[in-house]
Amino acid sequence: MVVADTSPLRYLVQIDLQHILPILFETILIPPSVHAELLQGGTPAVVRLWAEQLPSWVEVRRPEQPPDETLAADLDPGERDAIQLALERSPILLLIDERQGAKVAKALNILTTGTLGIIVKAAESGLIEVDEALDRLSQTNFRCTPQLFEHARQLAFRRKSDLNTAKGPAFS
Helix, strand or coil: CEEECHHHHHHHHHCCCCCHHHHHHCCEEECHHHHHHHHCCCCCHHHHHHHHCCCCCEEECCCCCCCCCCCCCCCCHHHHHHHHHHHHCCCCEEECCCHHHHHHHHHCCCEEECHHHHHHHHHHCCCCCHHHHHHHHHCCCCCCCHHHHHHHHHHHHHHHHHHHHHHCCCCC
């Protein structure tokens, strides 16, 4: 089980890769504030439609305690609630892209990864082609430097190559 903030879900749905999430993580928990962000008017229609009928592997869960406002004053409600939910379910992985939110989560010893990390993991598992996924992601408003895209591409290829080498030679 993992907890997700809005942006990794939003971008994976936008590039039609949401199907990899239950394969990689089984169940995704989201706080109601993240669900609300996925349904906002400015959100792409494909994302809103997906969020209107969440798949069975996404569970909306309210954190048991309110987030510490002083700890995460610069974060939006979805980020704060996702971090709080992850804290309550620890140890758990938090899917989050925003730099400040990831920094706060890491300071609380919460493991994090973002959209690029999910794509790399899916590519190394053979679920997707990294080049195609990153090309589609670059067509969205996902904020990332070209160097970071290239780093993700190289990381996916290197890890996949390492996995194939560890398995040994293939025989027909």
